[in-house]
Amino acid sequence: MNEKINKLSIIKPDDWHIHLRENEVLNLVLPHTVKNFARCIAMPNLNKPIIDYSAAKKYSDLIIKKANSKNFRVFVPYYLNHNIDLKNFEIGIKQNYFFGAKLYPSNSTTNSKFGVNNLEKIYPALEILQENNSPLLIHAEKVDEKISIFDREKYFIDNELQEILKRFQNLKIVIEHISSEYGAQFVNDSSHPIASTVTLHHMLLTKKDVFNGDTNPHHYCMPVVKNEKDLIALRKFACSGNKKFFLGTDSAPHDLKYKEGTNNIKAGIYTSPIAIEMYTSIFEEENSLNNLETFSSINGANFYDLPLNSHKINIEKVNWINPDFTEDSKIKIKNFMGGQKIKWKVVSN
Numbered sequence: 001m002n003e004k005i006n007k008l009s010i011i012k013p014d015d016w017h018i019h020l021r022e023n024e025v026l027n028l029v030l031p032h033t034v035k036n037f038a039r040c041i042a043m044p045n046l047n048k049p050i051i052d053y054s055a056a057k058k059y060s061d062l063i064i065k066k067a068n069s070k071n072f073r074v075f076v077p078y079y080l081n082h083n084i085d086l087k088n089f090e091i092g093i094k095q096n097y098f099f100g101a102k103l104y105p106s107n108s109t110t111n112s113k114f115g116v117n118n119l120e121k122i123y124p125a126l127e128i129l130q131e132n133n134s135p136l137l138i139h140a141e142k143v144d145e146k147i148s149i150f151d152r153e154k155y156f157i158d159n160e161l162q163e164i165l166k167r168f169q170n171l172k173i174v175i176e177h178i179s180s181e182y183g184a185q186f187v188n189d190s191s192h193p194i195a196s197t198v199t200l201h202h203m204l205l206t207k208k209d210v211f212n213g214d215t216n217p218h219h220y221c222m223p224v225v226k227n228e229k230d231l232i233a234l235r236k237f238a239c240s241g242n243k244k245f246f247l248g249t250d251s252a253p254h255d256l257k258y259k260e261g262t263n264n265i266k267a268g269i270y271t272s273p274i275a276i277e278m279y280t281s282i283f284e285e286e287n288s289l290n291n292l293e294t295f296s297s298i299n300g301a302n303f304y305d306l307p308l309n310s311h312k313i314n315i316e317k318v319n320w321i322n323p324d325f326t327e328d329s330k331i332k333i334k335n336f337m338g339g340q341k342i343k344w345k346v347v348s349n
Ligand SMILES: [Zn+2]
Pocket: 017, 019, 043, 250, 252
């Protein structure tokens, strides 16, 4: 039945996990998010991580000003670290300057060197989150030289996450950018208040798209994309309408100089320009277009106890070529699937 659908109208989606960065990059990437998303959670791993509420307020005010759209909203989580000013943290949570808190295990991804390698240090902050029904957002990877890069999610879940769940039974948790069958199944089966965001690239790529032949820096992200069976499981859970899974692009722009011609390739894929369109293609391939709105515009809002957006967007089956780059005179960011034909297009909103 779905094969015949060539027009959709859905509640304007939210992007529950995105990197908007700062300065010129922010200016360049923000319009892509403002156009097709009503709200977003902007990650706090800036060059100077966001660890006090005045910085969170400053960052969200700046984004709103630049967005120049009265309907757009942005949420900024606190960046958990080993030296939390609990008083400032609690005020920030209670006054909604922070949208929960983000846990980066140290050195797991871009600007995570200030992150956490001793969970005990963040337990007082997790108490505050739990008391205030405020979410803990997790980059769920255990970084250890003895653990394969492909198994980091499993090890984090089996060790750190289990410990957190045991101590904080009512803490609302989101495993961000879930990347493995093991992780998605865990979220599905858990009786805790736990959910996951799912990126489009984890539903389109496997490790052969990154590591066969020369490493493809433009498909290199954290957590790394995995095997076919993982991709299939992520598609199954995301496209099923399961309320524990919702949209978070993890769109993560880097200037070309951090991706090409360097031995220190930064992790992250810039997907914002085609995000809604490619999620739509994936749901179409899975014969699940009827669940697209649930995944992109309803499940996340419900999990976070937020109202649904009142605006809608229209998506039509129209072929167009995605430009290779998002760029201005100073910055050049490779678009995911740049130069390729895209089969859906957001036509108005
Ligand atoms: Zn991220």
